[in-house]
Amino acid sequence: MQSRRVLLLALLFLAGAFAVDRVLGLLLASAFERLETGEQAGLANYGVRQTDAEIVVFGSSRAVFHVDPALLEEALGLSAFNAGAPGQGIAYARGIQSLLLERGSRARLFLLQVDPKDLWGSDPALIQRLAPFYGESPALDALLESASPMAPFKLQVATYRYNSMVFPMLANLLRERPSPGNGYRVIPADRPQDLNPRHEEAGAPGPIREDMSALFADFIRAGRVRGVQVALVDGPRWTPRGPRAIDLAAHPHLESLAREHGAEWILLDASAEPRFAESRYFADSAHLNREGAAIFSQRLAERLAPLVPGLPGE
Amino acid sequence: MLFNSAGYLLFFLAVAALHFALPHRYRWLLLLLASYWFYMSWNVAYIALILVSTFVDYFVARALAGSRERGHEPRRRRLLLLTSLCANLGLLFVFKYWGFFNDSMRALAEALSLHWELPDLDVLLPVGISFYTFQTLGYTIEVYRGTLQPERHLGRFALYVALFPQLVAGPIERASRLLPQIRAEHALDWNRVVSGAQLFAWGLFKKVVIADRVSLYVDAVYGNLDFHDPSSYLLATYLFAFQIYCDFSGYTDMAIGSARILGFDLMENFRRPYFSTSMTEFWRRWHISLSTWLRDYLYIPLGGNRHGVAATYRNLLVTMLLGGLWHGASWNFVIWGAFHGVLLGLSRATLPLRDRVYLRAGVPGWLRDGLRMAITFHLACLGWVFFRAETLADSLQIVGGIAGLGAAWSKPFVDPDVFANAGLGILVLLCVHVFQERIGGVRESLTRAPLLLRFAAVYALLVAISLFGVEAGAQFIYFQF
Numbered sequence: 001m002q003s004r005r006v007l008l009l010a011l012l013f014l015a016g017a018f019a020v021d022r023v024l025g026l027l028l029a030s031a032f033e034r035l036e037t038g039e040q041a042g043l044a045n046y047g048v049r050q051t052d053a054e055i056v057v058f059g060s061s062r063a064v065f066h067v068d069p070a071l072l073e074e075a076l077g078l079s080a081f082n083a084g085a086p087g088q089g090i091a092y093a094r095g096i097q098s099l100l101l102e103r104g105s106r107a108r109l110f111l112l113q114v115d116p117k118d119l120w121g122s123d124p125a126l127i128q129r130l131a132p133f134y135g136e137s138p139a140l141d142a143l144l145e146s147a148s149p150m151a152p153f154k155l156q157v158a159t160y161r162y163n164s165m166v167f168p169m170l171a172n173l174l175r176e177r178p179s180p181g182n183g184y185r186v187i188p189a190d191r192p193q194d195l196n197p198r199h200e201e202a203g204a205p206g207p208i209r210e211d212m213s214a215l216f217a218d219f220i221r222a223g224r225v226r227g228v229q230v231a232l233v234d235g236p237r238w239t240p241r242g243p244r245a246i247d248l249a250a251h252p253h254l255e256s257l258a259r260e261h262g263a264e265w266i267l268l269d270a271s272a273e274p275r276f277a278e279s280r281y282f283a284d285s286a287h288l289n290r291e292g293a294a295i296f297s298q299r300l301a302e303r304l305a306p307l308v309p310g311l312p313g314e
Numbered sequence: 315m316l317f318n319s320a321g322y323l324l325f326f327l328a329v330a331a332l333h334f335a336l337p338h339r340y341r342w343l344l345l346l347l348a349s350y351w352f353y354m355s356w357n358v359a360y361i362a363l364i365l366v367s368t369f370v371d372y373f374v375a376r377a378l379a380g381s382r383e384r385g386h387e388p389r390r391r392r393l394l395l396l397t398s399l400c401a402n403l404g405l406l407f408v409f410k411y412w413g414f415f416n417d418s419m420r421a422l423a424e425a426l427s428l429h430w431e432l433p434d435l436d437v438l439l440p441v442g443i444s445f446y447t448f449q450t451l452g453y454t455i456e457v458y459r460g461t462l463q464p465e466r467h468l469g470r471f472a473l474y475v476a477l478f479p480q481l482v483a484g485p486i487e488r489a490s491r492l493l494p495q496i497r498a499e500h501a502l503d504w505n506r507v508v509s510g511a512q513l514f515a516w517g518l519f520k521k522v523v524i525a526d527r528v529s530l531y532v533d534a535v536y537g538n539l540d541f542h543d544p545s546s547y548l549l550a551t552y553l554f555a556f557q558i559y560c561d562f563s564g565y566t567d568m569a570i571g572s573a574r575i576l577g578f579d580l581m582e583n584f585r586r587p588y589f590s591t592s593m594t595e596f597w598r599r600w601h602i603s604l605s606t607w608l609r610d611y612l613y614i615p616l617g618g619n620r621h622g623v624a625a626t627y628r629n630l631l632v633t634m635l636l637g638g639l640w641h642g643a644s645w646n647f648v649i650w651g652a653f654h655g656v657l658l659g660l661s662r663a664t665l666p667l668r669d670r671v672y673l674r675a676g677v678p679g680w681l682r683d684g685l686r687m688a689i690t691f692h693l694a695c696l697g698w699v700f701f702r703a704e705t706l707a708d709s710l711q712i713v714g715g716i717a718g719l720g721a722a723w724s725k726p727f728v729d730p731d732v733f734a735n736a737g738l739g740i741l742v743l744l745c746v747h748v749f750q751e752r753i754g755g756v757r758e759s760l761t762r763a764p765l766l767l768r769f770a771a772v773y774a775l776l777v778a779i780s781l782f783g784v785e786a787g788a789q790f791i792y793f794q795f
Contacts, residue, residue, distance in 0.1 A: 006504045009765075012769075013769055013772075016769050016773065017773060017776065020773045020777065021777070021780075024777060040731075125785055128785060149320075149321075150319075150320035150321070153320065154320070157780055159777055159780040159781050160780045160781075162781060163780065163781060163782075163783065163785055164731070164735065164781075164782065164784070164785070166781050166782070167730070167731065167734035167735060168731065171730070
């Protein structure tokens with residue numbers, strides 16, 4: 001008799017836990033849906049809604065601060081959006097790309113500002129920012145589930161998909177913030193220039209990881225299968241002591257990946273644009289300032305023009 | 315295999331299910347194999363150290379009892395005890411202290427223009443070595459004293475040494491408490507299961523919502539002192555006080571909770587230490603299993619307070635110095651231990667004077683206790699600087715900075731993400747602790763509450779872990795000891 005009561009209580013507890021999780025999950029999803037600002041939550045939400053953009057830019061802060069969609073639009077006559085996110089890498093880019101494609105993106109060109117170190121691995125926790133979209137795209141689901149052996153089970157918990165996001169979401173809901181616009185941002189002019197070359201002395205940490213390389217290949221294939229042109233680009237860094245070892249190891253690999261899967265490889269550093277050998281175009285050793293970004297975007301548009309059918313220069 | 319991992323949850327559920335499915339006579343074997351598996355998930359080879367400790371103390375204890383029964387000379391028993399001490403402390407010395415000893419001797423020799431050339435041992439510190447060596451030493455000392463009969467069953471004794479919930483970070487159990495529980499048959503008791511699961515969830519909350527979140531800030535400041543100013547040092551030190559407490563007591567709660575479900579009652583290890591009104595009280599509430607171990611097997615054998623004032627203070631200092639060194643092989647831990655030894659002496663010496671001052675000033679009791687609590691908390695925080703800082707130079711930079719001897723104070727570094735998430739956790743922790751201090755046990759009160767409220771409390775805890783817990787949390791701090 002007692003064990004029957006215990007069993008009943010246990011079932012009641014589990015049913016209650018399930019209900020609480022689902023109800024809270026719905027509330028959080030509804031709050032998340034309203035967000036369009038804030039790097040922790042809204043930026044991704046805003047990005048995946050840009051299904052009308054014909055050029056979509058992906059990447060980390062070096063995409064956000066370097067590629068001005070307005071200049072691409074002006075030069076190429078196509079609508080453009082910068083879906084880059086500071087601190088993020090190929091996994092996040094692949095996640096956003098898959099969501100855009102699932103939502104019927106009209107993109108004609110996907111432009112990925114690569115981060116060479118992604119070829120050697122990335123923090124699986126970073127992709128967690130896209131967990132609220134779990135269930136929307138098989139490619140994103142696979143990425144989220146690969147974070148840890150238990151991730152597929154954890155992701156069944158609705159509240160877990162908003163782990164560490166509640167306060168950033170609240171802050172963004174309560175505070176008026178400027179809209180991300182076309183996603184491009186400028187490093188504030190009043191920020192002191194930091195050109196410490198030590199920050200850019202990364203060496204190549206052993207052999208390239210096959211799974212990470214496959215992620216780049218997936219990114220290209222996913223676009224090409226849908227008839228979207230794909231370009232991998234790497235921009236300049238302030239490296240007065242010569243190119244970084246990590247770049248020397250990564251660039252040939254990325255170039256051959258691009259060629260193999262039908263994408264374009266664009267290296268737009270000081271070897272391609274002499275002005276990038278001047279420190280005055282840099283805000284810090286990894287990022288261009290406003291003037292540098294304008295030069296970069298214009299030069300990039302010139303290189304992209306032949307890629308998209310119907311564009312001048314094709 | 316960390317308690318705050320899904321892997322542990324699966325492991326534990328499987329072990330618990332098998333434990334209750336098996337007849338009593340086989341359960342020790344299941345738990346022993348599970349405990350060894352659990353330990354080997356860190357390092358397979360180091361299971362050999364546990365086996366050495368187990369065999370040495372099993373046979374030494376049997377020999378001690380035999381020697382007593384046969385009426386041999388006490389000298390023979392002392393030799394046997396010495397064998398156990400040398401084996402256990404020898405392992406501890408080689409695997410934990412050799413590097414520190416060698417470095418210190420090299421530095422001393424260099425200062426004296428002498429030559430010291432002994433090789434460094436490139437070995438990893440075995441997880442939990444300080445805990446299980448102290449546990450097994452305590453057993454042998456009790457048998458030597460004649461206050462405990464040795465365990466005849468080697469398997470059950472091995473399980474006493476290695477029982478997985480408390481193997482890697484305590485509580486350091488006494489054989490007189492744990493061995494009878496290992497021998498006894500435990501039926502599946504749903505009240506124990508519920509109570510153990512609640513305690514486990516509470517420990518998990520402390521670990522992943524508070525300790526792991528706060529560590530993001532503490533590590534950022536303590537790891538980059540030159541990039542931060544004294545106001546951040548102070549904030550990081552306050553937060554570290556919560557981190558170390560929530561990390562260790564969170565681990566302990568999960569250990570006690572796991573053991574309770576299996577039918578074992580482990581000893582209480584923390585009793586809201588930051589509510590202490592003196593350092594003496596602090597050590598009655600902080601890491602109770604270690605402080606009582608040190609009291610029973612070190613402080614009292616040294617003479618305790620039986621040989622006059624000076625000897626008492628000396629014994630306190632020696633005990634705390636060794637207690638500090640127990641934590642880790644570095645001068646920072648020695649200083650931390652010495653600091654607490656001095657504070658315990660001062661606390662004892664000045665108590666009558668402080669009482670008189672409060673009395674004459676007409677300070678009401680609640681205010682006096684509040685002031686004492688605040689002072690004790692700040693003294694503990696001062697000690698935590700030495701405990702947490704990487705080097706002695708870093709500790710001095712932090713203490714000097716906070717004292718105004720270094721860079722000027724400015725606005726502290728604030729990480730809104732850490733402060734919001736951990737702040738909520740700390741608020742909940744303080745509310746629970748105030749309730750426990752003023753009214754009594756939260757879980758005991760919950761058992762008398764309506765079912766809906768009981769469920770709601772657990773749901774709140776689980777939702778908080780799911781929403782605010784740090785996903786890829788760090789290892790428990792005390793695992794390194």
